[in-house]
Amino acid sequence: MRRSGLLLAAFSAGWATAARAQTPSVALGVDTLRPGSPGSVEAASTVRVAAEPRSFRIVTVPVPAALRADREVQFEIVAAGPVTILGALRGALPPARGEVRVVVFTAGLPARARAGVTPVARVRLSVAGGAVLDVPVELDVARIPGAGVRLTRGLVAVHRGTRFELGYLLTNTGNGPDSLDVGLTAPSGWQVQGPTPRHVLESDGTAQGTISVTVPEGTATGAARLRLVVRGSGGERTRADAVIEVVDPAALVAAYAPRLTAGVATVVGDTGAASAAIGLSLDGQLSDGLRVNGRLVQELDSRHVDTRGLGRVGYFLGSPYVTLASDRWQATGGTTGVVFSDLTGVNLWGKGASFAGGFERWRVAALAGRPVVGGPGQGGRLLGTQLGWRVGGGWVNAAVTDLEDAQGGTRRLQAIALGGSAPIGGGTTVAAELANRRFAAGEGLGWLMEVRREAEADHLFLRYVHAPGGSGAFARVRNELSGFGTRALAGGVLLSGGYWRSDDENPAFSRLHSSGWSLSPQIAVDSNTTAGIEARGTSFDATGASGAFGNAERMVGVVVDSRLGSVYLSGATSIGRASRTAATPSGLASTVEAGRATYRGLVGWASGRGNFQLSGSVEQNGAGTGLLPRQYIVGLQADRVPLRPGGAVLLNAAVQRYGWFGDRPGASLVRLGLTTPLGLGLLLTADVERNPFAVDAGGTSRWIAALKIERAVQVPLAALRPAxxxxxxxxxxxxxxxxxxxxxxxxxxxxxxxxxxxxxxxxxxxxxxxxxxxxxxxxxxxxxxxxxxxxxxxxxxxxxxxxxxIPTSPMEVELLPMPGDDGRLPKVDFHSALVRARDAHGDLWTAQVDSAGLATFHALPPGRYELEVDLTGLSEPLQPRGPIPAFTVEIGGTAPRLKIPVYPRRIRMRDGSRPGSPGNGSSGSTP
Amino acid sequence: MTRGRCAMLAALVWGCAAPVSPCGTGLAPVDLLGTWTYEGDQSAPPATLSGTLTITSQAGQAFTGTLDVTQMDGSGSHPLSGPVTGCALDAASVDFSALFTVEAAARRHLGTVKMGVTMDSITNGTWVESGSSGPIASGTFKSARQSGP
CATH class of the missing domain: 2.60.40.10 (Immunoglobulins)
Structure with missing residues (x-):
C-alpha cells in the first residue's frame, strides 16, 4: 500500500514535469496587447519552450485574448532560427467562443543546437480588418555537456629518469561554454608537474595543451599506461589512454660498450681527514657472447685509511679483480676463488687466475694463485684443476689440488680425487667422491656421498662427508652428516626439517663439534600471508688453546609474513632456553643455562617514492648466557627516496635505537646518505654516520662523513658495431x-x-x-x-x-542533399554514412561523418584517391548520381572541400497489366 | 584461566627465568677496562680482522663494551661493530660475546689474559660465530691494551 502511494506520487510528479515542459512559460498577450489599426503589426509576449538538442518539440502558441474570439484568425509561421519547422506553416483558426485557440507546430532541433534561449520562429496572427500580432517563439535549449580529447601521440617513448611532455587536443563537444580540467592518472612514483590544466571553451572550441610528467629513475623498462581524464563541473566528460614506452638509454648504449666508472672518495671525521681512495669499475658486454666485469678500490695512503667510512659510500678496499664471462665459461684474474669439492678444497681465495667452464660433454675448473687475502700474505699456493666428463645421464669427475695457506694458521692439502654423479629416476641424483688427502698432520682417505631429490612436492638432501684434516686441510669440516627436506602437504602446508652434526679440527681448534635440528611447518593462509611454527636446537663445543667453550640453544616460536600490495609485514616470537659452558686451562669450569625470549616485528612499504621500513625487536635472555640480558632495537629506515622529480637525487636515512632497560646506556645509530648528480656526468655520494659502537681511543663515538665523486663513461669498442x-x-x-x-x-x-x-x-x-x-x-x-x-x-x-x-593533410567531403524527383528535399542524419578513400595501394582510409553530411579525413598521405560513398545505412537511403570524383592530396597542401550531391532514390511506377515490363508490379525503385 | 593461557604463561616463565649469574659482582679477578687492539682471522672462508675492543664498564667479573673491526675477505673490507658483554672467568681467562649490528649472530670469544709490565694482552684467543642454524664461522684473535682506566 505504501509502495503504491509512493509510485503514484512519483508518477504524478513526472506528469507535472512533463506538462510544464509542454506548456509555454509565458502567458500570451492578454495584458499588453491593444488592438491597433488594421494592418499594423504589434508584438505579443514571447512563447518559450524547453527543448533538447536532437529532438522534435511540439510548440503550442495560444491565440491572444486580444484577438476577437468570434472572428477567424489567420496564422503564418515564419522560421527564424536553426530549427526545422514541421506542420502547416499557414492556416486559419475558426471562431471559438469560450475556448482558447492555439497554433501548433513541431520544431526539430539539430544535434548541435546551442544551449540557451534561441529564437526559432515567429507566429503572425491576424484577424480580417483587425490587428496583426507577431508572437515570437523561443526554445530554451538544454545544456548537454561533452568533450573530446585526442593525444598528439598515442605512443610516447621516453628514457627513464627524464621528463616528457604529453600533448593533447581538447574539444568542447557540448552545446554550451564549458570549463574543462585535464587530469592525468600516472603509475605510482611518476610525478605530474604543475597544476591541473583548465580550459574554458565555447561549444566546438578546441585547445591544445601539454602535461609534463617525470619518469622515476628506477622505473622498469617497457610499456606503461597513463590515463588522461577530462572533467567538467558535473564530473568526468571523457578520457584517453596514452602508452608510454620506457627505455633505458644506458642499457641500449651499454649493450655492447662496457661502462667504466671512475671515482674518488674520502672520509672526514671529527678527528681529522683520512686518506682518500680511488675506485674503478668496469661492467658491460664486450660482444654478443662476452661480458666483462671488474673492480679496483685502492687507498692512496694505507696509514690513514678509514675503511668504515669508505664502505659507507660503497668503496670496499682491496680484492681487485676482472672477469670475462660467456654463457659457457668464466675467467677471472686478480682476487679470485674456486670451490672444487669438500674433499679437494673449498674456500679457496687468493690472488691469481681461475677458470670455470661447462660444455655439453665436459666441464673444467682450474685455479692458480697465492693465498693473499687481507694482507701481504705469508707464502703458499693455490693450485688445482677439476675435469668432468658426461657419461650417459651422469658425470665422472677427477680433481687434483695442491693447496697451502699460511694465513691464520697453516692449512695444507694435496689431494687427488675421483667421483661422479648419476640420476636414478624420480628426480633423485646420487653423487660420490673418493679422495686421497695428504695434509699437515698426516694422510687419509676421504669420501663423500650425497643424495639429492628434487620433485614437484618435495625436496630432500642427504649428505655424509669424511675429510681427514678437516678445515685445516681446506675442507669445511672433518666429518659431517646432514639432511634437509621440505614437503608440500595438502591445504597449503609446507613442512621443512633438517638435522646436522659435524666435527672438525684446524689450527685454531683441536675440536669443534656442532649439531642441530629444525622443524618448521608453514601454512599459506592466503595468497599473501604465510604463518608457521619453527622449532630448532643448535649447539657447538670448541676446544682451543685458551680452553673449551660451547653454546646451546633450543627455541620454539611462531612466524607470520604478509604482503598487502606494496606493504609488507612480518612478525615472529620465540621462547626457549640457552646454555653456555666454559672451561679454562686453570681448571675452572662453568655451565649456565637460562631462558630466552625474542619478539620481532617489521612493517615496510616499497614504492616509487622510496622504500620505508619500521622494525622493532625485544630480547630477554638469562644472565650469563653470553647474550645481552634485556635488549630492544627500534629502527626506522628510508631507502632511495627521490628528493627531486626524476629520481636523480636520492636520499637514504636510517635511525636505530638500542636500549638495554638500564643495564647500560642506550645508544642510537644514525645514518644519512645522499646521491645527486653534479653536472658534467659527475655523481656525488655523501654519507654521514654516527655509530655508537665505533669508538675512538677515548671511548667516544664520532660522526663520520664520507664523500665520493664518480663519473661513468661508455667505452665504445670498434668491434661493437650496430647490426x-x-x-x-x-x-x-x-x-x-x-x-x-x-x-x-x-x-x-x-x-x-x-x-x-x-x-x-x-x-x-x-x-x-x-x-x-x-x-x-x-x-x-x-x-x-x-x-x-x-x-x-x-x-x-x-x-x-x-x-x-611523410606529412599528411586533412580532406573534407561534403554530402549535399538534393531534392528528389518529387521536389522534396530529404532531411536525414548522415551519422550512419560511410565515406572512404582508396589510395593507390588499395588501402582504405575512412572519414568521420557528422550529422550534416560533412565527412572529414583528418590525415591523408599525399597521393591519388578514389572516393567510396555508402549511404545505405541512412534512415532514408540516398545515393550520388553519376561517377564519384577522385581527388589528389598534395604534399603539405590543403585540398579544397569536395562536394558530392546525393539524391533520394527515384520512384518508378510499374504497369501491372504488362507482365515483364519494367513497370510491372505495384511500385518499386531502382538504384 | 584457560588451559591454553596456563600453557603460555608456563612457557614464558620457563623461557625467561634467570638463574644465578656465573659472573659475580664481587672483586674483579682482572681489570679489563680500557681500549684494546683486536687482530684476528677467520678460518673459512679466509679473512682477516682488525679493529678495536673497548671495555667501557666492569662490575666484578662481568663487563660490557663494544667491538669495532674491519673484516677483509675475498670480496673486500667490511666494517663490523656491536655491543660486547662478557665475563672474566678468572685472572687469566676472559669470555665475551660480540653481537654485530649487521648480523643476527653472536660471536663468542675465549682468550687468555696476560698482564705484563709493558703491555697487557689477550692471547690464544679463539672465537666461534653461531647463528640460528648453527656455527657460521670460527677463528682466532689476540688483543693488546692501548689505554686503560
Missing part, C-alpha cells in the same frame, strides 16, 4: 630519399625483434641483436599528421636503412 642502424626523417617531398633539408624525427619508436629503441634528436636508431627481423617504425609514436612512407621502406636485411615519414 642495423638508420634514421627516421621527414620525407617532405616523398621521394623516398633523405634530402639535406629533411630533419630527423625525435622520439619515434622503432622495433626490431625483441628490441625497441627510441630515435634521438637526429632521428637515429641502432639495433645490436643479430637477427633477421626487419626494423619497423611504430607509427603510433609519430606526431599527429605524420605517417610512414610505405613506398620507400628499407628492404629487409640491409645494415643501414632510413625510414621516411
Amino acid at each position: 642495423v642502424q638508420g634514421v627516421v626523417y621527414e620525407d617532405r617531398n616523398a621521394n623516398g630519399r633523405r634530402d639535406p633539408d629533411e630533419p630527423g624525427v625525435l622520439g619515434a619508436v622503432v622495433r626490431r625483434g625483441a628490441e625497441s629503441v627510441v630515435t634521438d634528436r637526429s632521428g637515429r636508431f641502432r639495433f645490436y641483436d643479430h637477427t633477421d627481423a626487419p626494423a619497423r617504425l611504430d607509427e603510433t609514436s609519430l606526431p599527429f599528421g605524420l605517417v610512414v612512407n610505405a613506398a620507400a621502406l628499407p628492404p629487409p636485411g640491409v645494415r643501414r636503412g632510413d625510414i621516411g615519414v
Whole structure:
C-alpha cells in the first residue's frame, strides 16, 4: 500500500514535469496587447519552450485574448532560427467562443543546437480588418555537456629518469561554454608537474595543451599506461589512454660498450681527514657472447685509511679483480676463488687466475694463485684443476689440488680425487667422491656421498662427508652428516626439517663439534600471508688453546609474513632456553643455562617514492648466557627516496635505537646518505654516520662523513658495431630519399625483434641483436599528421636503412542533399554514412561523418584517391548520381572541400497489366 | 584461566627465568677496562680482522663494551661493530660475546689474559660465530691494551 502511494506520487510528479515542459512559460498577450489599426503589426509576449538538442518539440502558441474570439484568425509561421519547422506553416483558426485557440507546430532541433534561449520562429496572427500580432517563439535549449580529447601521440617513448611532455587536443563537444580540467592518472612514483590544466571553451572550441610528467629513475623498462581524464563541473566528460614506452638509454648504449666508472672518495671525521681512495669499475658486454666485469678500490695512503667510512659510500678496499664471462665459461684474474669439492678444497681465495667452464660433454675448473687475502700474505699456493666428463645421464669427475695457506694458521692439502654423479629416476641424483688427502698432520682417505631429490612436492638432501684434516686441510669440516627436506602437504602446508652434526679440527681448534635440528611447518593462509611454527636446537663445543667453550640453544616460536600490495609485514616470537659452558686451562669450569625470549616485528612499504621500513625487536635472555640480558632495537629506515622529480637525487636515512632497560646506556645509530648528480656526468655520494659502537681511543663515538665523486663513461669498442642502424626523417617531398633539408624525427619508436629503441634528436636508431627481423617504425609514436612512407621502406636485411615519414593533410567531403524527383528535399542524419578513400595501394582510409553530411579525413598521405560513398545505412537511403570524383592530396597542401550531391532514390511506377515490363508490379525503385 | 593461557604463561616463565649469574659482582679477578687492539682471522672462508675492543664498564667479573673491526675477505673490507658483554672467568681467562649490528649472530670469544709490565694482552684467543642454524664461522684473535682506566 505504501509502495503504491509512493509510485503514484512519483508518477504524478513526472506528469507535472512533463506538462510544464509542454506548456509555454509565458502567458500570451492578454495584458499588453491593444488592438491597433488594421494592418499594423504589434508584438505579443514571447512563447518559450524547453527543448533538447536532437529532438522534435511540439510548440503550442495560444491565440491572444486580444484577438476577437468570434472572428477567424489567420496564422503564418515564419522560421527564424536553426530549427526545422514541421506542420502547416499557414492556416486559419475558426471562431471559438469560450475556448482558447492555439497554433501548433513541431520544431526539430539539430544535434548541435546551442544551449540557451534561441529564437526559432515567429507566429503572425491576424484577424480580417483587425490587428496583426507577431508572437515570437523561443526554445530554451538544454545544456548537454561533452568533450573530446585526442593525444598528439598515442605512443610516447621516453628514457627513464627524464621528463616528457604529453600533448593533447581538447574539444568542447557540448552545446554550451564549458570549463574543462585535464587530469592525468600516472603509475605510482611518476610525478605530474604543475597544476591541473583548465580550459574554458565555447561549444566546438578546441585547445591544445601539454602535461609534463617525470619518469622515476628506477622505473622498469617497457610499456606503461597513463590515463588522461577530462572533467567538467558535473564530473568526468571523457578520457584517453596514452602508452608510454620506457627505455633505458644506458642499457641500449651499454649493450655492447662496457661502462667504466671512475671515482674518488674520502672520509672526514671529527678527528681529522683520512686518506682518500680511488675506485674503478668496469661492467658491460664486450660482444654478443662476452661480458666483462671488474673492480679496483685502492687507498692512496694505507696509514690513514678509514675503511668504515669508505664502505659507507660503497668503496670496499682491496680484492681487485676482472672477469670475462660467456654463457659457457668464466675467467677471472686478480682476487679470485674456486670451490672444487669438500674433499679437494673449498674456500679457496687468493690472488691469481681461475677458470670455470661447462660444455655439453665436459666441464673444467682450474685455479692458480697465492693465498693473499687481507694482507701481504705469508707464502703458499693455490693450485688445482677439476675435469668432468658426461657419461650417459651422469658425470665422472677427477680433481687434483695442491693447496697451502699460511694465513691464520697453516692449512695444507694435496689431494687427488675421483667421483661422479648419476640420476636414478624420480628426480633423485646420487653423487660420490673418493679422495686421497695428504695434509699437515698426516694422510687419509676421504669420501663423500650425497643424495639429492628434487620433485614437484618435495625436496630432500642427504649428505655424509669424511675429510681427514678437516678445515685445516681446506675442507669445511672433518666429518659431517646432514639432511634437509621440505614437503608440500595438502591445504597449503609446507613442512621443512633438517638435522646436522659435524666435527672438525684446524689450527685454531683441536675440536669443534656442532649439531642441530629444525622443524618448521608453514601454512599459506592466503595468497599473501604465510604463518608457521619453527622449532630448532643448535649447539657447538670448541676446544682451543685458551680452553673449551660451547653454546646451546633450543627455541620454539611462531612466524607470520604478509604482503598487502606494496606493504609488507612480518612478525615472529620465540621462547626457549640457552646454555653456555666454559672451561679454562686453570681448571675452572662453568655451565649456565637460562631462558630466552625474542619478539620481532617489521612493517615496510616499497614504492616509487622510496622504500620505508619500521622494525622493532625485544630480547630477554638469562644472565650469563653470553647474550645481552634485556635488549630492544627500534629502527626506522628510508631507502632511495627521490628528493627531486626524476629520481636523480636520492636520499637514504636510517635511525636505530638500542636500549638495554638500564643495564647500560642506550645508544642510537644514525645514518644519512645522499646521491645527486653534479653536472658534467659527475655523481656525488655523501654519507654521514654516527655509530655508537665505533669508538675512538677515548671511548667516544664520532660522526663520520664520507664523500665520493664518480663519473661513468661508455667505452665504445670498434668491434661493437650496430647490426642495423638508420634514421627516421621527414620525407617532405616523398621521394623516398633523405634530402639535406629533411630533419630527423625525435622520439619515434622503432622495433626490431625483441628490441625497441627510441630515435634521438637526429632521428637515429641502432639495433645490436643479430637477427633477421626487419626494423619497423611504430607509427603510433609519430606526431599527429605524420605517417610512414610505405613506398620507400628499407628492404629487409640491409645494415643501414632510413625510414621516411611523410606529412599528411586533412580532406573534407561534403554530402549535399538534393531534392528528389518529387521536389522534396530529404532531411536525414548522415551519422550512419560511410565515406572512404582508396589510395593507390588499395588501402582504405575512412572519414568521420557528422550529422550534416560533412565527412572529414583528418590525415591523408599525399597521393591519388578514389572516393567510396555508402549511404545505405541512412534512415532514408540516398545515393550520388553519376561517377564519384577522385581527388589528389598534395604534399603539405590543403585540398579544397569536395562536394558530392546525393539524391533520394527515384520512384518508378510499374504497369501491372504488362507482365515483364519494367513497370510491372505495384511500385518499386531502382538504384 | 584457560588451559591454553596456563600453557603460555608456563612457557614464558620457563623461557625467561634467570638463574644465578656465573659472573659475580664481587672483586674483579682482572681489570679489563680500557681500549684494546683486536687482530684476528677467520678460518673459512679466509679473512682477516682488525679493529678495536673497548671495555667501557666492569662490575666484578662481568663487563660490557663494544667491538669495532674491519673484516677483509675475498670480496673486500667490511666494517663490523656491536655491543660486547662478557665475563672474566678468572685472572687469566676472559669470555665475551660480540653481537654485530649487521648480523643476527653472536660471536663468542675465549682468550687468555696476560698482564705484563709493558703491555697487557689477550692471547690464544679463539672465537666461534653461531647463528640460528648453527656455527657460521670460527677463528682466532689476540688483543693488546692501548689505554686503560
